[in-house]
Amino acid sequence: MSVKDKRRGRPKGTSNQLNEQSIMDVAKALMKEEGKIPSIRKLAASLGVDAMAIYHYFNNKNALLEAITTSLIEDIYDPKVGEDWKAELKTLCESYILVLHQYPGLLEILLSMESHGPADVFTERFNVVVQPLDLNAIAATNALSLLADYLHGFALALNCNRELQSLDISMLKGPLDLYCVALENA
Template sequence: MTVKQKKRGRPSKLTREAIVLGAKEWMLEQNKKLSIRALASHLEVDPMAIYHYFDNKAALLEAITISIMQGIYTPGNSSSWQMELTKLCHSYLSLLRDHPGLLETLLSMGGEMAGPAEVFRERFDLAIAPLSLEESRKNAALDLLVDYMHGFALALHCAKDKSKLEVSAIERPLALYLSILEVET
């Protein structure tokens, strides 16, 4: 293993990680959909510099999305499965709320392996493990919950009167949802 092998060519201020980090910073403080030019000026760099590290905007957004999805809540055994699932949902919705455009990128990354959508599935499985549901029923339950939250997250972003709509508004529909899972088949 070579130690401290120096890099050739012009020295770089940028890295993929720095770009993704800068993008997350920008999104949190601006709460707007990211543009390459805005990100570039935040990084104090020419817009085209970003394209040396990412093929296109979609590729950058995917990297950002994967990074953000790391921060989602991991259910454990510290409380009831209802509480754990509720915490998971709140965590997921907060991430979606605070990062405009995240949802669309997430969905466009499709159902392939190891995508960020798969991360939620794993956490969901953890949360409802105590129920030991039949597989097909579990899949239907996951689809219903995930798409419900996506619809809700989209409403959060589209709402003009932001004060009227908060994450806490999921409570009653979510309670209704939880009541399905409690019913034995």
């Protein structure tokens, strides 16, 4: 393809408008397919634009990664205030594991990010769930850290065993039940 054949900049017309959301949607679809964040060039090719057009919307690849990751984490279950906290916690955890499983590579991105945006989303939702327990700040922080570490370990094991049927999301129930007992007695 010659330089003249390339489509530079934002697409013209209303049928294929390039914007932050369309870029993130295509990036998430590619990530789900390939198990990793696509390169800027691959993303641009999928969108039918020059790679530099993406930088019109995102300052750099890290800004794009943060936007994608935060968007995916915002898709997890949003707990209801005043509901059965144990059921809400289990639903939140299952939802989080499902997102981490559907988007292989997301966990590694989350753990390597300098930004706390995605972690803040999960933290806020966790705090809504445990609010009825009236945990002090130290207990709440420890409870969140323990749960996050467990969920990340579970997601890693689940993603490493994609072909094996021996590990599935239903196996969260027992450990989460034990975790809930510990929270009640904190």
